[in-house]
Amino acid sequence: MEAEIIAVGTEITLGQIVNSNARFLADQLRRLGIESHWQVTVDDDPARISEAIHNAWLRNQLLFVCGGLGPTDDDRTLQSTADALGVDLAVDEDQWQAIQADFKRRQAKMVPENKRQAYFLNGGMPLANPVGLAVGSFWQGKDHTVVVLPGPPREFKAMVSESLLPKLKNLMGKPIISRNLHFVGCPESELMDRIQAVLPDKRVVATSYVQPDEIQVRLTVHNETTTNADELLNTAQEKILQAVGDYYFGTGEEVSLAKQVVDCLKKKHLHISAAESLTGGLFQATICSVPGASNVFDGGLVTYAIKVKESLLGVPKEVIDQQGVVSAATAEAMASHVQKLLHADIGVGFTGVAGPDSLEGHPAGTVWIGIAFPDHVESFELHLSGKLGRQNIRRQSVQRALLRIYHGLK
Amino acid sequence: MEAEIIAVGTEITLGQIVNSNARFLADQLRRLGIESHWQVTVDDDPARISEAIHNAWLRNQLLFVCGGLGPTDDDRTLQSTADALGVDLAVDEDQWQAIQADFKRRQAKMVPENKRQAYFLNGGMPLANPVGLAVGSFWQGKDHTVVVLPGPPREFKAMVSESLLPKLKNLMGKPIISRNLHFVGCPESELMDRIQAVLPDKRVVATSYVQPDEIQVRLTVHNETTTNADELLNTAQEKILQAVGDYYFGTGEEVSLAKQVVDCLKKKHLHISAAESLTGGLFQATICSVPGASNVFDGGLVTYAIKVKESLLGVPKEVIDQQGVVSAATAEAMASHVQKLLHADIGVGFTGVAGPDSLEGHPAGTVWIGIAFPDHVESFELHLSGKLGRQNIRRQSVQRALLRIYHGLK
Incomplete structure (x- = not known):
């Protein structure tokens, strides 16, 4: 069984957005062992939608038509697909009740077109939309299966993962x-x-x-x-x-390193802090991107200039003078001092060269990371490629520190 | 004249990468006033490449075939396109010399297939590749123009911008x-x-x-x-x-708000600092994302917990107790205190609710931003939608602060 992915959307053919849905779906299909050799995108034009479905029908057995299920005039996908298949539209009564309830709750005014979001291909099954109003369609004919999915990536991913994949797995007949x-x-x-x-x-x-x-x-x-x-x-x-x-x-499916570290710190009732030079606050911002970070993080410092490393953080002038600002000694001193200053269990220090220029003779990508654990202080050096560019050098530095902390806590 | 964009690449149909070239090219075409209603992707299969070109030929006059110009066996695009058009391949002798020189310089071993990267559609013109080895093709028939472009996005963008767009502008005959x-x-x-x-x-x-x-x-x-x-x-x-x-x-084309602010501060010889709560370091990390940020930024604080706002930053306990942590008074105090502590000309304070939970009765998306300019302190409140999510609330807060600073400096 070979698949074809048809995307409908003027915003894609105009080059306003990238077609990320096709990549996501193709990746899911590949994992199921379903081959897919064609992806076609057309704008919101019924004639072109029909032509795309007609062509796909001739060469493939599993058709996905994605996007254009909204309530507005330029959302022509479902009717065009129904016309191409020669079937009517049916109403998913449960979803129609849910749409009406949603409008009532939001005290928003309904227009007749809103009912269209509860339509699906007659003879098929509606596909539930876990995060939006428009249902999808799962329609099986003699030799073809046609699936209609919504366009917004959040709704698309949720419907594919929760409503479509279980049906496709059955269709494939093998676990x-x-x-x-x-x-x-x-x-x-x-x-x-x-x-x-x-x-x-x-x-x-x-x-x-x-x-x-x-x-x-x-x-x-x-x-x-x-x-x-x-x-x-x-x-x-x-x-x-x-x-x-x-x-x-x-x-697992939804794992991030920052969340792993925050969860681990929370479980052990530990607090973390950081003093950041080249990363400029990115480590702390990454920790704070995890909901509930306040359980493990009270604050920290960004010490970009040498004088701030000395005045605000208290790194001894002679350490920086003698060892250099990009050194194990400076990274460890930054980690220890911020650990004490913030009364944290773990302190992290970042010093290095984000680029594009070199510093103290070190090329861009040279980074020292110091970590003050409750019982010892350690540090390590990264030699990242300067070609990564300023942002990726900073992001990689943050990830490598998180990884070391994660392993240090295990 | 209507265009169709054909992408060739198994890595796209397998869902390993997103088709960013199609978006980039469609956007460029739209700017030139060239309509494009179809995008088609096929894997590296000569029969499917031919079918895609055949279909496109029947419905559009300007065809772009993108990807698959490398020297390896799975790079079939150029030969398949030539077969579909019924033309031969010609050698761009200049490029062939350049390829040989490149291999010599890198002391790398050449194989006969490397010459293929200098081929283009006979009767057309080669398109120079400013950053890679494979040339493109620009071929004009009676009613059709066919353009062949390389797949790696860096090479694709460079060839489109530098070699293709001037030719397309001529083709359009209007500025x-x-x-x-x-x-x-x-x-x-x-x-x-x-x-x-x-x-x-x-x-x-x-x-x-x-x-x-x-x-x-x-x-x-x-x-x-x-x-x-x-x-x-x-x-x-x-x-x-x-x-x-x-x-x-x-x-302009390459303008970022952070860069505008850093440039403006640099011109006026001003230094900036920040004390961040909900943004957790993101404002400072954004400033530091601009090369040369060290001219205007020495460091700052992340004061996530209330006790750190008091102890490290020196915000009076009674301000927070009486006005609340999410308030104009707290934001302004954070801004003024970090301005003094870091000897900066401008201090910025962020306090608010990133979500998902509410704080002090304020819903997620409520943010106070304080700015201490050299001659006055001001603050403003944002009521962002909680639906934006934690990251976007934090990013929007940073952008809004940067905008206010930019206008304040003008």
């Missing part, structure tokens, strides 16, 4: 079980080489996805019972962590 | 002159309503693009001499700034 491992601080090629070298069983397939702040490795098992699959995945994960556990920080 | 205005802090619909209401001349067209941290408004004039166009744009900009100048922070 696929997978888990997602998260890593930071190792180049992707090296990480995957080392993982492939220790994978104990060919039934477990590992694929990697580079994200801005991490590398995700997905382990997948096809066509096994749940018990067998779990056993295979457990063994694989164990071998992988023996090989590259130094870079690992969690397993 | 298009535009400028880009940047705004923050006004809802897009209100901003555009107010701009449309004052646009003095129908020959100036305004279109808006919402970016994560700003709204860009592009003014475009077609078919006028440069002098006329400049005059029209100057008048339009003047009227627009009279109407919505409060939200404006710059004109």
